[in-house]
Each structure stands twice: as structure tokens, then as C-alpha cells.
Amino acid sequence: MKEYQRLLSAGFLLGVTHRKVTAMFQQHLRSYEITPEQWSVLFHIIHEEGVIQKRIAELTYKDKPSITRILHQLEQKGFIKRQADEQDRRSLRIYSTEMGQKLISETEEIERGLIEDMQNGIGKQKYHELMQSLMALNDYLSISKSEDEV
Secondary structure, three states, X not given: OOHHXXXXXXXXXXXXXXXXXXXXXXXXXXXXXOOHHHHHXXXXXXXXXXXXXXXXXXXXXXXXXXHHHHHHHXXXXXXXXXXXXXXXXXXXXXXXXXXXXXXXXXXXXHHHHHHHHHHHHHOHHHHHHHHHHHHHHHHHHHHHHHHHHO
């Protein structure tokens, strides 16, 4: 390992790696006219139909203004629809449209292919270990943040 590589922080490396993976995914999604950010939100909506905006923010780790913007974009493209909650008219439920479902169905294989490519690059065992480590770190940071807010 080169000396300068040892000096890089985990946060920096996570950011660089995230940007590279996102760029690869974006390149594959370009012809579908959807960004990885929009794809992720639509994916969660399809797997939890009738979800509220707050829950989407929790699932995607995005703030409410970002989710509002993404939902507007997805609605403009015809991938989702918003409907007033029958019990609470102030709350909107988010549903995928047939067009949104078709897009995810056609593009899920792209995501699986990227995961497979990463597994081939570092090995399935190392990939599994990486995922376990990232989940543990994310859980730790979520707990630390919660404690800081108290």
C-alpha cells in the first residue's frame, strides 16, 4: 500500500467509493432518464406501497426537503402518485404507478449486476464482511447521533 493511501481517512474513502459506485449506476440508468437517487426512492416506494414521506426519508437516509424534491421529480415523470390518507387528510400516501413498477422491474438487474461486479472485484466473503462492517458502523453512528440529540 502506498504511503499516502495509509493517510486517507475512512470517511474520505467511503465518500470516494460511494461516488464511483453511484457514477457507475448512473451511467447504466441514463437511458431510463432516472438518477440513482430517484431510483432508490422509487425502489422503496414499490416495496412499501402507500408509504408516507417521513418513512421514505428514514428508509433512504435523506432529509425531508430532498425527499420532497425527488418525489416531485418522480411524480412529474409519471413514476409515482400521491394520494391523501383516508384517516388523516393532511398526510399524503405515496404509490408507484405501473410505469414506475415497470422501470424498477427493468433496472433491478442493473443494481444486482453492480453488486456482483463488486463481489467479483474483492471476493464474495470480503464483500459480505464489508457490508457487515458498514452496517455496524452505520448503527453505531446512528446511536451516537441519537445520544447527541438528547
